[in-house]
Amino acid sequence: MTELLIRRLHPDAQMPAGAYEGDAGLDLASVEEAVLAPGERCTLATGLAVAIPAGHAGFVQPRSGLASRHGITVVNSPGLIDAGYRGELKVVLLNTDPDQPFHVQPGDRIAQLVVLALPRLTVTEADELPPSERAERGFGSSTLRPGA
Numbered sequence: 099m100t101e102l103l104i105r106r107l108h109p110d111a112q113m114p115a116g117a118y119e120g121d122a123g124l125d126l127a128s129v130e131e132a133v134l135a136p137g138e139r140c141t142l143a144t145g146l147a148v149a150i151p152a153g154h155a156g157f158v159q160p161r162s163g164l165a166s167r168h169g170i171t172v173v174n175s176p177g178l179i180d181a182g183y184r185g186e187l188k189v190v191l192l193n194t195d196p197d198q199p200f201h202v203q204p205g206d207r208i209a210q211l212v213v214l215a216l217p218r219l220t221v222t223e224a225d226e227l228p229p230s231e232r233a234e235r236g237f238g239s240s241t242l243r244p245g246a
Contacts, residue, residue, distance in 0.1 A: 100151050102213060107186055108145025110204055114211055123159065123210030126189060132202045134193035139173055141190050142208060150181040150213060157212045158189055164208070169195035172209055179211075187211070 104113060114124035129145035150156045156179030164170040173190040189209040193200045202208060 100154070100213075100215075102151065103149040105147045105149075106145060107147055108143070111145025112205060114146070123161075123212050125161070125207040126158065126187060126209045126211055127204075128189070128202050128206050128208045129204050130202070131204060134170070134191060134200045134202070136193055136195050136197055136199065139190060139192040140202075141188050142202060144187045144189065144208075146187050147184055148179065148187060148211075149184065150179055152181050153218070154181055154213050154215050155179065157214065158187070158209050159212060161207060161210055168198070168200050169193060170200055170208075176212070 106113075108129045110129050112127040114126055116122075116124055126144050126146070128142045130142050132140050132142060134140050148156060158172060158175070158177035158179065160170070160172045160175055171192050171194060173192045177190070179187070191200075191202075191208060
């Protein structure tokens, strides 16, 4: 098992935790109060710093319940946390609801942290790339495939 070291920077910071055994995401909670008007974004502190293990990366992602019920998302989703970063984890939320403001209280779960192992890569310049079924077809290309 890989250890994730976490340092509390704020006395009210909540340690990240999954809601259920085996959950991939660890919930991140705000230590700040905020009101996001419709269409507004806000950067909220978690009061935590982490030491992502070498060979891993952390990804801050939206919580599906906040997205479906309130239209709240993470602007730079997923937010990347490199293994060498030791500053405070902050979450940039966006209220996509066209009408309703969204209220955040200290202790509210606002995002989730997923930590994944990364393969070691060797970057090699190539004159040609190997063929693939998709080739150069871009965004939305799968809807153009016969039978898709």
